[in-house]
Amino acid sequence: MRIVLLGAPGAGKGTQCKRIVDRYGVLHLSSGDILRKERSEKTELGKKAQSYMDSGALVPDEIIVAMMSGAIEKAPEAGFVLDGFPRTVNQARELDKSLASNNEQVDIVINLKIDDQVVMDRMTGRRSCPKCGAVYHINNLKPKVEGKCDNDGSELIQRTDDTAEVVAERLKTYHQQTEPVADYYRRNDNVCDINALGDIDQITDLIFKHLDVFAKS
Ligand code: AMP
Secondary structure (H helix, E strand, O other): OEEEEEEOOOOOHHHHHHHHHHHHOOEEEEHHHHHHHHHHOOOHHHHHHHHHHHHOOOOOHHHHHHHHHHHHHOOOOOOEEEEOOOOOHHHHHHHHHHHHOOOOOOOEEEEEEOOHHHHHHHHHOEEEOOOOOOEEEOOOEOOOOOOEOOOOOOEOEOOHHHOHHHHHHHHHHHHHHHHHHHHHHHOOOOEEEEEOOOOHHHHHHHHHHHHHHHHHO
16 A cells, blocks of 8 residues: 555644554655654754754755655555655655656545644644654643653653744645645545544544555455
Protein backbone atom coordinates (compact mmCIF):
# COMPACT_ATOMS: atom_id res chain seq x y z
CA MET A 1 0.00 0.00 0.00
CA ARG A 2 1.26 3.44 -0.87
CA ILE A 3 -0.52 5.90 1.38
CA VAL A 4 -0.27 9.69 1.62
CA LEU A 5 -1.51 11.32 4.81
CA LEU A 6 -2.32 15.01 4.28
CA GLY A 7 -3.42 17.61 6.79
CA ALA A 8 -2.39 20.81 8.51
CA PRO A 9 0.48 20.63 10.96
CA GLY A 10 -1.03 19.41 14.24
CA ALA A 11 -3.93 17.56 12.58
CA GLY A 12 -2.70 14.32 14.16
CA LYS A 13 -0.84 12.85 11.19
CA GLY A 14 2.03 11.48 13.29
CA THR A 15 -0.26 9.77 15.81
CA GLN A 16 -2.39 8.17 13.10
CA CYS A 17 0.67 7.09 11.12
CA LYS A 18 2.00 5.09 14.06
CA ARG A 19 -1.31 3.22 14.23
CA ILE A 20 -1.33 2.63 10.46
CA VAL A 21 2.18 1.16 10.74
CA ASP A 22 1.10 -1.19 13.55
CA ARG A 23 -1.86 -2.49 11.56
CA TYR A 24 -0.51 -2.75 8.02
CA GLY A 25 3.27 -3.12 8.50
CA VAL A 26 4.05 -0.25 6.13
CA LEU A 27 7.05 2.05 6.58
CA HIS A 28 6.35 5.44 8.18
CA LEU A 29 8.18 8.16 6.29
CA SER A 30 7.83 11.56 7.95
CA SER A 31 9.71 14.29 6.09
CA GLY A 32 9.69 16.44 9.26
CA ASP A 33 11.19 13.62 11.38
CA ILE A 34 13.86 12.88 8.77
CA LEU A 35 14.77 16.58 8.61
CA ARG A 36 14.92 16.86 12.41
CA LYS A 37 17.25 13.85 12.53
CA GLU A 38 19.49 15.40 9.87
CA ARG A 39 19.52 18.61 11.90
CA SER A 40 20.42 16.95 15.16
CA GLU A 41 23.22 15.04 13.39
CA LYS A 42 24.37 18.35 11.86
CA THR A 43 24.59 16.93 8.34
CA GLU A 44 24.86 19.23 5.29
CA LEU A 45 21.19 18.61 4.55
CA GLY A 46 20.26 19.38 8.16
CA LYS A 47 22.18 22.66 8.08
CA LYS A 48 20.51 23.70 4.82
CA ALA A 49 17.04 22.93 6.20
CA GLN A 50 17.45 24.62 9.59
CA SER A 51 16.60 28.25 8.79
CA TYR A 52 13.53 27.29 6.75
CA MET A 53 12.24 25.04 9.52
CA ASP A 54 12.83 27.62 12.25
CA SER A 55 10.79 30.24 10.41
CA GLY A 56 7.89 27.92 9.49
CA ALA A 57 8.70 28.08 5.77
CA LEU A 58 9.05 25.06 3.51
CA VAL A 59 12.44 23.59 2.67
CA PRO A 60 13.02 23.89 -1.12
CA ASP A 61 11.35 21.18 -3.22
CA GLU A 62 14.52 19.81 -4.81
CA ILE A 63 16.10 19.08 -1.39
CA ILE A 64 12.93 17.38 -0.11
CA VAL A 65 12.20 15.40 -3.26
CA ALA A 66 15.74 13.94 -3.35
CA MET A 67 15.58 13.10 0.35
CA MET A 68 12.17 11.43 0.18
CA SER A 69 12.82 9.53 -3.07
CA GLY A 70 15.86 7.96 -1.40
CA ALA A 71 13.79 6.99 1.64
CA ILE A 72 10.91 5.57 -0.44
CA GLU A 73 13.29 3.29 -2.35
CA LYS A 74 14.06 1.50 0.92
CA ALA A 75 10.39 0.81 1.74
CA PRO A 76 9.41 -2.84 2.32
CA GLU A 77 7.05 -4.87 0.12
CA ALA A 78 4.13 -3.86 2.38
CA GLY A 79 4.54 -0.23 1.25
CA PHE A 80 4.74 3.10 3.01
CA VAL A 81 2.75 5.90 4.56
CA LEU A 82 3.98 9.40 3.76
CA ASP A 83 3.56 11.98 6.49
CA GLY A 84 4.30 15.65 5.70
CA PHE A 85 5.23 14.90 2.10
CA PRO A 86 4.24 15.93 -0.55
CA ARG A 87 3.59 19.44 0.71
CA THR A 88 3.50 21.31 -2.60
CA VAL A 89 1.87 20.40 -5.91
CA ASN A 90 5.34 20.30 -7.44
CA GLN A 91 6.46 17.70 -4.86
CA ALA A 92 3.31 15.65 -5.61
CA ARG A 93 4.10 15.71 -9.33
CA GLU A 94 7.70 14.66 -8.69
CA LEU A 95 6.52 11.85 -6.42
CA ASP A 96 4.11 10.62 -9.10
CA LYS A 97 6.88 10.67 -11.69
CA SER A 98 9.28 8.75 -9.51
CA LEU A 99 6.64 6.12 -8.59
CA ALA A 100 5.52 5.82 -12.23
CA SER A 101 9.08 4.93 -13.25
CA ASN A 102 8.57 1.75 -11.16
CA ASN A 103 5.02 1.21 -12.40
CA GLU A 104 3.65 2.35 -9.07
CA GLN A 105 1.29 5.09 -7.90
CA VAL A 106 -0.18 6.59 -4.75
CA ASP A 107 -3.05 4.24 -3.82
CA ILE A 108 -4.92 6.35 -1.32
CA VAL A 109 -4.77 9.84 0.14
CA ILE A 110 -6.14 10.46 3.62
CA ASN A 111 -6.85 14.18 4.12
CA LEU A 112 -7.25 15.15 7.79
CA LYS A 113 -9.32 18.33 8.07
CA ILE A 114 -9.15 20.69 11.02
CA ASP A 115 -9.70 24.37 12.00
CA ASP A 116 -6.76 26.72 12.44
CA GLN A 117 -7.64 27.61 16.04
CA VAL A 118 -7.66 23.94 17.04
CA VAL A 119 -4.27 23.52 15.37
CA MET A 120 -2.93 26.49 17.31
CA ASP A 121 -4.10 25.04 20.67
CA ARG A 122 -2.85 21.57 19.85
CA MET A 123 0.57 22.59 18.67
CA THR A 124 1.49 25.14 21.26
CA GLY A 125 0.56 22.54 23.92
CA ARG A 126 2.44 19.70 22.26
CA ARG A 127 5.44 18.16 24.00
CA SER A 128 7.59 15.31 22.76
CA CYS A 129 10.25 12.91 23.97
CA PRO A 130 13.65 13.67 22.41
CA LYS A 131 14.66 10.02 22.88
CA CYS A 132 11.76 7.84 21.65
CA GLY A 133 9.65 10.43 19.77
CA ALA A 134 6.47 9.85 21.83
CA VAL A 135 4.13 12.84 21.62
CA TYR A 136 2.05 14.30 24.49
CA HIS A 137 -0.15 17.35 25.10
CA ILE A 138 -0.21 19.51 28.22
CA ASN A 139 -4.04 19.22 28.43
CA ASN A 140 -5.32 16.41 26.20
CA LEU A 141 -2.67 13.71 26.31
CA LYS A 142 -0.80 14.16 29.55
CA PRO A 143 2.11 11.91 30.48
CA LYS A 144 1.72 9.97 33.76
CA VAL A 145 4.35 12.19 35.41
CA GLU A 146 4.27 15.85 34.34
CA GLY A 147 7.07 16.72 31.92
CA LYS A 148 8.44 13.14 31.71
CA CYS A 149 8.10 10.52 28.99
CA ASP A 150 6.02 7.46 29.98
CA ASN A 151 8.31 5.16 27.99
CA ASP A 152 11.77 6.17 29.18
CA GLY A 153 11.42 8.99 31.73
CA SER A 154 13.20 11.55 29.49
CA GLU A 155 12.46 15.24 30.03
CA LEU A 156 9.80 16.24 27.46
CA ILE A 157 10.59 19.14 25.13
CA GLN A 158 8.64 21.65 23.03
CA ARG A 159 9.67 21.75 19.38
CA THR A 160 11.20 25.11 18.46
CA ASP A 161 8.65 25.42 15.64
CA ASP A 162 5.64 24.84 17.93
CA THR A 163 5.62 28.43 19.27
CA ALA A 164 2.57 30.62 18.44
CA GLU A 165 4.42 32.82 15.91
CA VAL A 166 5.89 29.90 13.99
CA VAL A 167 2.63 27.92 14.08
CA ALA A 168 0.81 30.93 12.54
CA GLU A 169 3.41 31.01 9.78
CA ARG A 170 3.17 27.24 9.24
CA LEU A 171 -0.61 27.51 8.91
CA LYS A 172 -0.22 30.24 6.31
CA THR A 173 2.24 28.07 4.40
CA TYR A 174 -0.17 25.13 4.66
CA HIS A 175 -3.12 27.06 3.21
CA GLN A 176 -1.08 28.54 0.39
CA GLN A 177 1.01 25.56 -0.65
CA THR A 178 -0.28 22.30 0.81
CA GLU A 179 -4.07 22.55 0.55
CA PRO A 180 -3.80 22.53 -3.27
CA VAL A 181 -2.08 19.11 -2.99
CA ALA A 182 -5.39 17.49 -1.93
CA ASP A 183 -7.04 19.01 -5.02
CA TYR A 184 -4.19 17.75 -7.18
CA TYR A 185 -4.93 14.17 -6.00
CA ARG A 186 -8.72 14.57 -6.27
CA ARG A 187 -8.57 14.01 -10.00
CA ASN A 188 -7.51 10.41 -9.26
CA ASP A 189 -10.62 9.99 -7.13
CA ASN A 190 -8.71 8.45 -4.25
CA VAL A 191 -8.86 11.18 -1.60
CA CYS A 192 -10.69 10.44 1.66
CA ASP A 193 -11.53 13.58 3.64
CA ILE A 194 -11.72 12.93 7.36
CA ASN A 195 -12.74 15.36 10.10
CA ALA A 196 -9.72 15.34 12.42
CA LEU A 197 -11.54 17.04 15.28
CA GLY A 198 -12.79 14.51 17.77
CA ASP A 199 -11.90 11.26 19.42
CA ILE A 200 -8.50 9.97 18.25
CA ASP A 201 -9.67 6.32 18.29
CA GLN A 202 -12.74 7.11 16.19
CA ILE A 203 -10.58 8.91 13.63
CA THR A 204 -8.30 5.87 13.52
CA ASP A 205 -11.31 3.58 12.94
CA LEU A 206 -12.44 5.74 10.02
CA ILE A 207 -8.96 5.70 8.48
CA PHE A 208 -8.74 1.90 8.89
CA LYS A 209 -12.14 1.50 7.19
CA HIS A 210 -10.78 3.24 4.09
CA LEU A 211 -7.40 1.48 4.16
CA ASP A 212 -8.89 -1.98 4.74
CA VAL A 213 -10.46 -1.78 1.29
CA PHE A 214 -6.96 -1.63 -0.20
CA ALA A 215 -5.37 -4.07 2.22
CA LYS A 216 -7.91 -6.75 1.21
CA SER A 217 -7.70 -6.16 -2.53
P1 AMP B 1 6.52 18.76 10.13
O1 AMP B 1 7.07 18.08 11.33
O2 AMP B 1 6.04 17.80 9.09
O3 AMP B 1 5.49 19.80 10.46
O4 AMP B 1 7.76 19.52 9.44
C1 AMP B 1 8.54 20.49 10.13
C2 AMP B 1 9.17 21.45 9.13
O5 AMP B 1 10.03 20.73 8.24
C3 AMP B 1 8.21 22.20 8.22
O6 AMP B 1 7.68 23.36 8.83
C4 AMP B 1 9.10 22.53 7.03
O7 AMP B 1 9.97 23.60 7.30
C5 AMP B 1 9.95 21.26 6.92
N1 AMP B 1 9.31 20.25 6.03
C6 AMP B 1 8.80 19.03 6.39
N2 AMP B 1 8.32 18.39 5.32
C7 AMP B 1 8.49 19.20 4.27
C8 AMP B 1 8.17 19.11 2.88
N3 AMP B 1 7.54 18.02 2.36
N4 AMP B 1 8.51 20.14 2.08
C9 AMP B 1 9.13 21.23 2.56
N5 AMP B 1 9.46 21.40 3.86
C10 AMP B 1 9.15 20.40 4.71
